[in-house]
Amino acid sequence: DAKTTQPTSMDCAEGRAANLPCNHSTISGNEYVYWYRQIHSQGPQYIIHGLKNNETNEMASLIITEDRKSSTLILPHATLRDTAVYYCIVKVQGGSQGNLIFGKGTKLSVKP
């Protein structure tokens, strides 16, 4: 079973920030938080990952609480093309622990 809990769905207005929460209260000290998204009928797309510090890249920002029990993915200016299912995954970063355990994710709908 997935180690994360996410809302089933969320709506966001185009041009506004989308904030997607994720609860991972049982995360271990050596587990990273990864975010992927899957646009309809395509393969999952890597977005960002982090261990304990906040991270930012060209796609999004990842805010991890100090106790690491939850995190928020922020899409600063959502567009219609950001409509997708967003998956939050916790995983040890090691080659021998290779698999990603996907839950049901959050279906984000960006509306005009």
Place this chain on the structure above:
Amino acid sequence: DAGVTQSPTHLIKTRGQQVTLRCSPKSGHDTVSWYQQALGQGPQFIFQYYEEEERQRGNFPDRFSGHQFPNYSSELNVNALLLGDSALYLCASSSTGLAGGGARNIQYFGAGTRLSVL
């Protein structure tokens, strides 16, 4: 730089048949993982190949087998197909060799092969 490529994109088979799906990893990647995604569900891990050997396996029967070639490309074979094997099959590649804790082991996915079993 080509990303992860999978072939074919779509496939239709009948029950009892065998199928082979193919995956070419992203340039510079040495590890390939396979996932099955049923309609409306998240991807489920099948197995991972590294150095031409199966390194880790999910909860899938022996009908699912794989192979990795010296050029790091990989095949997924499914024997005795069942109706329930109808799904999107995803390949992901990653690298164990990148320095630092950043990009190492990030899995990048292909577009998948849509398998329909009739």
